[in-house]
Amino acid sequence: xxxxxxxxxxxxxxxxxxxxxxxxxxxxxxxxxxxxxxxxxxxxxxxxxxxxxxxxxxxxxxxxxxxxxxxxxxxxxxxxxxxxxxxxxxxxxxxxxxxxxxxxxxxxxxxxxxxxxxxxxxxxxxxxxxxxxxxxxxxxxxxxxxxxxxxxxxxxxxxxxxxxxxxxxxxxxxxxxxxxxxxxxxxxxxxxxxxxxxxxxxxxxxxxxxxxxxxxxxxxxxxxxxxxxxxxxxxxxxx
Amino acid sequence: xxxxxxxxxxxxxxxxxxxxxxxxxxxxxxxxxxxxxxxxxxxxxxxxxxxxxxxxxxxxxxxxxxxxxxxxxxxxxxxxxxxxxxxxxxxxxxxxxxxxxxxxxxxxxxxxxxxxxxxxxxxxxxxxxxxxxxxxxxxxxxxxxxxxxxxxxxxxxxxxxxxxxxxxxxxxxxxxxxxxxxxxxxxxxxxxxxxxxxxxxxxxxxxxxxxxxxxxxxxxxxxxxxxxxxxxxxxxxxxxxxxxxxxxxxxxxxxxxxxxxxxxxxxxxxxxxxxxxxxxxxxxxxxxxxxxxxx
Numbered sequence: 256x257x258x259x260x261x262x263x264x265x266x267x268x269x270x271x272x273x274x275x276x277x278x279x280x281x282x283x284x285x286x287x288x289x290x291x292x293x294x295x296x297x298x299x300x301x302x303x304x305x306x307x308x309x310x311x312x313x314x315x316x317x318x319x320x321x322x323x324x325x326x327x328x329x330x331x332x333x334x335x336x337x338x339x340x341x342x343x344x345x346x347x348x349x350x351x352x353x354x355x356x357x358x359x360x361x362x363x364x365x366x367x368x369x370x371x372x373x374x375x376x377x378x379x380x381x382x383x384x385x386x387x388x389x390x391x392x393x394x395x396x397x398x399x400x401x402x403x404x405x406x407x408x409x410x411x412x413x414x415x416x417x418x419x420x421x422x423x424x425x426x427x428x429x430x431x432x433x434x435x436x437x438x439x440x441x442x443x444x445x446x447x448x449x450x451x452x453x454x455x456x457x458x459x460x461x462x463x464x465x466x467x468x469x470x471x472x473x474x475x476x477x478x479x480x481x482x483x484x485x486x487x488x489x490x491x492x493x494x
Numbered sequence: 495x496x497x498x499x500x501x502x503x504x505x506x507x508x509x510x511x512x513x514x515x516x517x518x519x520x521x522x523x524x525x526x527x528x529x530x531x532x533x534x535x536x537x538x539x540x541x542x543x544x545x546x547x548x549x550x551x552x553x554x555x556x557x558x559x560x561x562x563x564x565x566x567x568x569x570x571x572x573x574x575x576x577x578x579x580x581x582x583x584x585x586x587x588x589x590x591x592x593x594x595x596x597x598x599x600x601x602x603x604x605x606x607x608x609x610x611x612x613x614x615x616x617x618x619x620x621x622x623x624x625x626x627x628x629x630x631x632x633x634x635x636x637x638x639x640x641x642x643x644x645x646x647x648x649x650x651x652x653x654x655x656x657x658x659x660x661x662x663x664x665x666x667x668x669x670x671x672x673x674x675x676x677x678x679x680x681x682x683x684x685x686x687x688x689x690x691x692x693x694x695x696x697x698x699x700x701x702x703x704x705x706x707x708x709x710x711x712x713x714x715x716x717x718x719x720x721x722x723x724x725x726x727x728x729x730x731x732x733x734x735x736x737x738x739x740x741x742x743x744x745x746x747x748x749x750x751x752x753x754x755x756x757x758x759x760x761x762x763x764x765x766x767x768x769x770x771x772x773x774x775x776x777x778x779x780x781x782x783x784x785x786x787x788x789x
Contacts, residue, residue, distance in 0.1 A: 262594035269586035270579055332577040335544065336634055339571055340594040342543045342560035493544040 259341060259350035263324070267354060272323055277362060280316045284309055284366045288373045298378060303386045306374050307396040310366035314454065317359035317403040318427060321410015324355045325484075326420035334493050348415060348485045352408040359407025363400040398457040401470055406454070409477035415484025450476050495520055496541065496642065496675055500550030503536050510536040512697045513550065518675050523668050525688035526677040529783050533697040534677040535573070538646050542571050554642060566595035570635030571644040575627035575651065580620035584611060584630045587619060588637065597637050605633040624651035632663065643667060645676040649683040661687050681779040695783045708778045716751045719744040719767035720758070729761050730754065746771070
């Protein structure tokens, strides 16, 4: 398993995909944090508490990352050599889910570091006290790290089920922008347990779900997609 | 020992492979031949555990590929030259596969040298020619120094130099005592290197023979030319030999050159030409597969 995990990390380090994805995230995060610092007149406690939210796109990038990790194998035909080296396909899936989890973690931590690297000097230079590391201000960053790790693995599961890179990405966007609001409206009973709602609960205990329950919901989806994806991957013909 | 027994694979309503049986004995190079679409790739993918047979089995040393333990160290395979990430260098492609199979990195540079890719190994794969990609595939197959090599159309897209290089490569593998199963839809690509051929057509078994046996199957006719071709024909026919006229002054006869020579001499007939048309493997292959090959 260690060998497979190392192989997956090496795959990530030897193409530009991960770097390009990370740079895109840093660009968005940088713009968001500067905008937040400029737009707000007083950088008080509540504004500072929301600053780490500038790195919020890390969740979307983590799921895209997970999708790329899995679907790239089909897109470039590398699934064949990969499954020749490791015919136990379920082990490949586990290694990929772990790699994407670490990838999501890294995206979250690095984009948060960018937020702090911009915000702390800014606050000091403008004569504000730095309240970013107070206990209640650390809740959202912690949630972001957990969410990104889980959603990275979720991306691998979705990619394993769908296989098509474009299909998986469009599917994810369509779900969150169109389908989840619709389903939540029609079946209001399950609304808090849908993936997007679970994610939101991680950051702001909703009426129905605590942050931990929200994390559990996300984890449940990640586990379910990875399980179905593993079964499908083991059964399908690699042609 | 590679063993295919009763192998059947159905894709929807299409039978890609039907009740295929053959064995590849250890230490031989076997050509796996058939026209495009005959089911060669499907058979090899079944053998490598990538495609699940509808019925029957394909095993290596009596085991399914996924039960081989460390498969990279027992079987090396090249399926499609394009199976590499375009943005990754050839060397990194091999490092990734070596890591997954717990093969030391020093072996990566060794196999790069064997397939003579050293000068481009650190370039991104999208800059590779088809021939370089084929070699990269071969390098990947050799990583675990396996006893068995399974190559699907390795000559596809190679230029004449590339094909010559491949022949030399296969001969060196044979000299090392490896078992090689190499598929092709063009017999001439492999006929100089293989010991035996397995021929399939439309998913079914057609023949398994040594190259010599195959050539013997199409032992040809004898062609003769004579200024007295009419008389020669009468003499041959009188001796019970089937004759086909060849314009303007020749014929082909289903017999040996010696017999025609003797009969001509006995009857005082002048011969201008007497040629045994030896059967070529290509002819045998075309005959067995209904002439549907692409040359």
